[in-house]
Amino acid sequence: MNFLTFFKRLNDQEFKSRFSDTESCLEWIANTKWTDGFTCRKCGNTNYCAGKSPYSRRCTRCKADESAKAQTVFHHCRIPLPEAFEMAWMVCRKPEVSTYEIARKMDARQMTCWKFKKRILQCLEQGHGLELFVPEKQS
Secondary structure, eight states: OOHHHHHHHOOHHHHHHHSSSHHHHHHHHHHHHTTTOOOOTTTOOOOEEEOSSTTOEEETTTOOEEOTTTTBTTTTOOSOHHHHHHHHHHHHHOTTOOHHHHHHHHTOOHHHHHHHHHHHHHHHHTTOTTSSBOOOOOO
């Protein structure tokens, strides 16, 4: 199931109870990201152990550590993860939602909301279906 479909199904209560803290958000990202198994981005190895941060994976061959948020729409996100999830949930449920409305509900800066909403919509437009992965930057 992709990110967009999953988020559209959740009502307010279900969302808030399921993604109330950073750990539950990270757990969901990791489970979704690695449903088909872990493959190291550096060497291609499929064996791993627990990484340094919660829900990260460390390659047993090259020792590269990959966080659950790496290569997702939440990568380098400075907003606390539960708030970022809530913004993503709001945009998935209603893509035309105003960034002013998001900012008012989240008690956040409008420009912060605008940038994150833009990132989410960019993933949708580029055919990622908001399945977490950030589009590759073209050189």
